[in-house]
Structures are given as C-alpha cells and as structure tokens.
Amino acid sequence: xxxxxxxxxxxVRYGPLEALHGVRLPAxxxxxxxxxxxxxxxxxxxxxxxxxxxxxxxxxxxRRGEDITRTPxxxxxxxxxxxxxxxxxxxxxxxxxENLQLAVHGADFTRALTVYPALGPLLPRLAGxxxxxxxxxxxxxxxxxxxxxxxxxxxxxxxxxPPVAAxxxxxxxxxxxxxxxxxxxxxxxxxxxxxGRTAAGVAVIVHQLRRGAVVxxxxxxxxTSRAAE
Numbered sequence: 001x002x003x004x005x006x007x008x009x010x011x012v013r014y015g016p017l018e019a020l021h022g023v024r025l026p027a028x029x030x031x032x033x034x035x036x037x038x039x040x041x042x043x044x045x046x047x048x049x050x051x052x053x054x055x056x057x058x059x060x061x062x063r064r065g066e067d068i069t070r071t072p073x074x075x076x077x078x079x080x081x082x083x084x085x086x087x088x089x090x091x092x093x094x095x096x097x098e099n100l101q102l103a104v105h106g107a108d109f110t111r112a113l114t115v116y117p118a119l120g121p122l123l124p125r126l127a128g129x130x131x132x133x134x135x136x137x138x139x140x141x142x143x144x145x146x147x148x149x150x151x152x153x154x155x156x157x158x159x160x161x162p163p164v165a166a167x168x169x170x171x172x173x174x175x176x177x178x179x180x181x182x183x184x185x186x187x188x189x190x191x192x193x194x195x196g197r198t199a200a201g202v203a204v205i206v207h208q209l210r211r212g213a214v215v216x217x218x219x220x221x222x223x224t225s226r227a228a229e
Contacts, residue, residue, distance in 0.1 A: 001028035001029065001030065001031055001203060002028060002029050002064075003026045003027065003028055003029070003062075003064075003065075003182075004027055004028060004029040004063070004064060004149060004150055004181075004182035005027050005050055005061070005062065005063050005064075005081070005150050005182055005184075006024070006025060006026040006027060006061070006062050007020075007023050007024060007025040007046060007049055007050065007059065007060075007061060008024055008059055008060045008061070008062060009022045009023070009024060009058065009059040009060070010022070010023045010024075010025070010046075010049055010056050010058070010059035010060070010061070011023075011056060011057045011058040011059055012045050012048075012049055012054055012055075012056060012057060013057045018057070018212060019042050019045040019212050020042050020045055020046060020049065020212045020213075021211075021212045021213045022058075022059065022213075023042070023046060023059075023209075023212070023213065023214055024214070025046055025050075025207060025214065027050070027150070027182040027184045028182060028203070028205070029149070029180045029181070029182050030176050030177065030180040030181070030182075030202065030203070031176055031182065031183070031202060031203040031204070031205060032172060032173055032176050032183045032184075032185065032194065032202055032203070032204045032205070033182065033183065033184045033185070033204075033205045033206075033207065034184075034185055034186075034187060034190065034191070034194060034204065034205070034206045034207070034220075035047070035184065035185065035186040035187070035207050035209060036186075036187060036188070036189070036190060036206060036207070036208045036209070036223070037186075037188070037208060037209035037210060038188060038210075039188075040211075041209040041210050041211065041212070042209045042211070042212040042213070043154075043186040043187075043209050044086070044154055044186055045212075046186070046209065047083070047085075047152045047153075047154055047184065047186050048083075048085075049061060050081070050083075050150070050152055050184065051073055051076065051077075051081060051083035051152050052068075052071060052072060052073035052075075052076045052081075053073045053083065053085075056069055063076075063079070063081075063150075080146075080147075080148050080149040080150060081148065081149075081150040081152065082142060082143050082146045082148035082150065082151050082152065083152045083153075084139050084140060084142065084143060084151075084152065084153045084154065084156070085154050086154035086155045086158055086186075089135070089136070089139035090127040090128075090130075090135050090138050090139050091127060092126065092127050092128025093126065093127075093128060094126070094127055095123065095124055095125060095126055095127065096119060096122045096123045096124070096125055096126075096127055096130070096138055097109070097123040097124065099127050099138055099141075099142075100112060100123075100138070100141055100142075100145060102142070103141065103142040103145040103146045104145040104146070109123075109141070109145065111144050111145060112141035112144045112145050115140075115141070115144055115167055115168075115171045116137040116138075116140070116141060116164070116167070118134065118137065118164075119134070119137055119138060119141065122134065131159070132158070132159035133159040133160045133161065133164065135159075136156075136157075136158055136159050136160055137160070137164065137168075140153070140156060140168055140171070143171075143172070143175065144171060144175075147179060148175075148179075148181060149179065149180070149181050149182065150181065150182050150184070151172065151175055151181050151182070151183045151184070152184050153172070153183075153184070153185045153186070154185075154186045155185075155186060155187060155188075156168050156169065156172065156185055156187075156191075157169070157191065165191075166192070166193065169191055169192075169193050169194065170193075172185065173193075173202045176202045177201060177202045190206065190220060190223065190224065194220055204219065204220050205217070205218075205219065206218060206219065206220050206222075206223045208223065
C-alpha cells in the first residue's frame with residue numbers, strides 16, 4: 001500500500017505542554033487507519049496536525065512524499081484533505097442544504113442522502129437547530145460529497161444511534177475502497193466492524209496512542225489479542 005499522508009517524527013506543543021512526542025504515523029491510500037486512545041492521548045492532535053489546523057513544533061507532514069508541513073489547512077483542503085472535527089463541524093447559521101453545497105458543486109446531494117436519508121426533510125432547516133446526531137450526519141456528508149483523497153474524522157459516530165453509526169463506518173470503508181482514499185478516524189475504542197484484517201475488503205490499521213506517543217501499531221486482531229492478555 002502506498003502512503004497517502006503521514007506524520008514524521010511530529011511534535012506538537014500547546015504552550016509549555018507537548019501533546020505529541022515525535023510521532024510517526026503513516027496513512028495508506030485505500031485503507032482505514034484507526035487512531036485509538038483515551039482523551040488526552042494525542043489522537044485528536046494527530047488528526048489536526050495532518051489537517052494543518054495545528055502547527056508542528058518539530059517533524060514533518062508528508063503528502064505522497066512531498067513536504068506539506070508549512071502548507072495551510074485551507075490549501076490542504078483544496079488539495080483533497082477533508083477534515084471533520086468532533087466539535088463545531090457544521091456552520092450553524094447556514095441551512096442543511098447550504099452546508100452541503102459547500103462540499104459539492106450544484107445541488108445534487110444524492111450520495112449524502114443515500115447514506116443519511118434522515119437529512120432529506122431537514123434540508124431547509126438551520127444546521128444549528130439540529131440534534132447532535134443530525135449535525136454529525138451533516139458533517140460526515142462532506143466526506144461523502146467532496147471526493148477527498150484524505151478523510152480525517154474525529155469520533156465519526158459521536159451521538160449517532162447504532163444503525164446510523166454502522167452506516168457511517170460502511171460509508172467510510174466504501175470511500176477507501178472506491179476512491180482509494182486514506183481514511184483516518186480517531187476513536188476511544190475499536191469500532192464494531194473493524195475488528196478483522198479488513199472491513200469490506202479494505203485494509204484496517206490500528207495505532208494506539210498514549211500520552212502523546214504511539215504505543216502500538218498493527219492489525220486489529222493483533223490489538224484485540226494484546227488487549228485480552
């Protein structure tokens with residue numbers, strides 16, 4: 001598998017606190033990379049570093065081998081990096097339809113509404129009036145519509161019912177399969193459906209972070225076997 005985007009010896013500091021301690025984190029094209037860890041482990045910071053929303057104190061970010069460490073987040077976004085944070089991921093004063101229009105030319109939202117049909121009746125509603133789960137569906141719809149080559153999602157299923165969460169992970173694995181996208185998700189626990197070597201034929205790689213460092217890298221079954229010991 002070719003590496004689409006990666007952190008190389010990345011260090012990130014928030015004031016005097018170092019949140020990432022020389023992290024190396026490759027994200028292959030056409031695969032789902034799962035960053036596991038508790039709150040404060042560094043998994044969210046790793047996503048932000050890949051997206052360009054926090055600067056590196058040291059190390060590099062590479063995109064297909066090219067150094068993009070100093071490339072601003074909005075330029076990375078135009079180059080196919082789609083970032084979906086866990087909070088403030090939608091524009092609350094825009095309607096649902098207007099939020100979707102930011103991710104696609106025109107008004108064809110078919111692909112997003114196929115994954116999240118509940119959004120259909122909500123198209124004229126202001127995004128800020130939606131429930132947490134509905135806002136999460138709207139935010140994830142950007143990844144469906146944007147045809148991004150890198151999809152970075154912090155806690156994709158946050159606030160979703162189990163069936164909608166399952167549909168979300170199916171959508172993400174299909175993005176990796178169909179578009180050869182590098183899908184990187186941050187979770188506290190290994191999501192259902194990603195426990196095997198592959199999910200819907202797509203390779204799954206797990207990295208566990210603890211206190212700003214990677215303490216495990218491997219396949220899901222290796223992680224679950226290690227956790228059971």
